[in-house]
Amino acid sequence: MCGIVGYVGARQATPLLVGGLRKxxxxxxxxxxxxxxxxGASRVVRCRGKLANLEDKLTKEPAPGTIGIGHTRWAxxxxxxxxxxxxxxxxxxxxxxxxIIENHLALRxxxxxxxxxxxxxxxxxxxAHLIDRVVRSGVKDLTTAVxxxxxxxxxxxxxxxxxxxxxxxxxAAKNASPMVIGLGDGExxxxxxxxxxxxxxxxx
Ligand code: GLU
Numbered sequence: 001m002c003g004i005v006g007y008v009g010a011r012q013a014t015p016l017l018v019g020g021l022r023k024x025x026x027x028x029x030x031x032x033x034x035x036x037x038x039x040g041a042s043r044v045v046r047c048r049g050k051l052a053n054l055e056d057k058l059t060k061e062p063a064p065g066t067i068g069i070g071h072t073r074w075a076x077x078x079x080x081x082x083x084x085x086x087x088x089x090x091x092x093x094x095x096x097x098x099x100i101i102e103n104h105l106a107l108r109x110x111x112x113x114x115x116x117x118x119x120x121x122x123x124x125x126x127x128a129h130l131i132d133r134v135v136r137s138g139v140k141d142l143t144t145a146v147x148x149x150x151x152x153x154x155x156x157x158x159x160x161x162x163x164x165x166x167x168x169x170x171x172a173a174k175n176a177s178p179m180v181i182g183l184g185d186g187e188x189x190x191x192x193x194x195x196x197x198x199x200x201x202x203x204x
Contacts, residue, residue, distance in 0.1 A: 002024070002027055002028070002029045002071070002072045002073055002074040002098055002192070003020075003021050003024035003025075003027060003029060003070075003071060003072035003098075003191075003192055003193070003196065004069075004070075004071055004096055004098055004158055004160055004179065004190070004191055004192035004196075005017050005020035005021055005024075005069070005070045005071075005189070005190070005191045005192075005196050005197070006068070006069045006070070006096075006160045006162075006170045006172070006189065006190040006191070007020075007066075007067065007068055007069075007187065007188075007189055007190075008066075008067045008168075008169060008170055008187065008188050009066060009067075009184060009186060009187025009188065010066055010186055010187060011066060011187065012064065012065070012066065013034075013036050013063075013065055013066055013067055013068035014034055014036055014058060014062070014063050014064070014065075014068065014070075016189075016200065017034050017036070017068055017069070017070030018034070018051060018054065018055060018058070018070065019199070020070065020189075020191060020196035020197055020200075021051055021070050021071070021072050021196070022051055023193075023195045023196045023198075023199075024072060024191075024192070024193055024195065024196050025051065025072070027072070027074075027193075028074060029072035029073055029074050030048065030049075030073055030074060030075050030080035031046065031047060031048045031049065031072070031073045031075075031080050031081070031082070031084070031085035031086075032046065032047070032049075032050075032051050032053075032054045032070070032071065032072045032073065032085065033045060033046025033047065033054065033070070033071055033073075033085045033086050033087055033096075034046070034054070034058075034063055034068055034069065034070040034071075034087070035063075035068055035069050035070075035087040035089060035094035035096075035162060036063035036064065036065040036067070036068030037065045037067050037068060037162065037164060037167040038064050038065030038066075040164065041092075041164050042065070042068070042089070042094050042162060042164050042167075043061070043063045043065075044087050044089050044094060045057055045058055045061050045063050046071075046082060046085035046086065046087065047082050047085060048080050048081055048082050048085060051072070067162065067167050067168075067170070068162070069087055069094060069096050069160050069162050069170065070096070071085075071086035071087060071096035071097075073085055073086050076100050076123070077100070077101075077104060077121065077122050077123040077124075078120055078121030078122045078123075079121070083119060083120045083121075084120045084121055084122050086122075086124060087162075088119075088120060088122065088124050088125040088127075088128045089128065090125070090128040090129050090131075090132040091132040091135065091136065092132070092135065092163050092164035092165045093128050093131045093132050093135065093161060093162075093163055093164075094128070094161070094162045094163075094164075095124060095125075095127055095128040095131070095159060095160070095161050096124075096159070096160050097123075097124040097127065097157060097158070097159050098157065098158045098177050098192055099155060099156045099157035099158060099175075099176075099177045100123060100155045100156060100157070101123035101124070101126060101127065101153055101154070101155045101157065102154045102155040103152075103153070103154045103155070104123035104126055107123075107126045107130070107152065107153075108126055111126060111129050111130070111133075114133070116129045116133075123155075127149060127153060127159060130149035130152055130153070131145050131146055131149040131161060133149075134148045134149050135163070135165075140165075140166075142161065142163045142166050142169065142171050143171050145163075146159075146161050146171045146173060147173075150173055155175070156175060156176040156177050157173070157174065157175055157176075157177055158172070158173075158174040158177035158178065158179040158192055159172065159173045159174070160172045160179075160190055161173075170190060172190055177192070178192055178193065179191070179192055180192075180193070180194050180197070180204050181204070182194075182197040182200065182201040182203065182204050183201060183203040183204075184200060184201045184203070189201060
């Protein structure tokens, strides 16, 4: 179980996300990534290895924008690789996740039978597909869509979800995995550990 950081506000998200993830480095991780929204769509930048690799990649492929999510991964399902690094994006939905989806095999079979094409070996990607399917069935409210998809998921998890089509908020869900929300002035943070956001706010 590794690191989660999210930001919604007026500042550039990427430096805050990477800065927060750096504070969580002590926990260990095998890959890192961000998804940041601007101008109608989010850009996912992620890679295997250290945060320094991600920062290098971000200088070549900048991810500007004032809402975003960042993750450091400790692989449980699928080897450490660029493709398995979070965030996982399906349609308009970006997801980061700490923990394990216990019923991932059944979900993968069900989604495959319904025509889903997978781009990773992770349990996490399945949740992005579940939300995407709910959204495409006509549920436009992200909180409702996440809640509906969650009803199919068993396990210990902390998820943060961002939707390209509603870039005003992040939706989070947790069960038995830690997550904290940090309140700022005209901005808010979310993280798997208070250490990640203490430099930005003390209102947790
Ligand atoms: N189970 C997920 C994966 O393997 C999340 C691992 C984590 O908590 O970092 O990608």
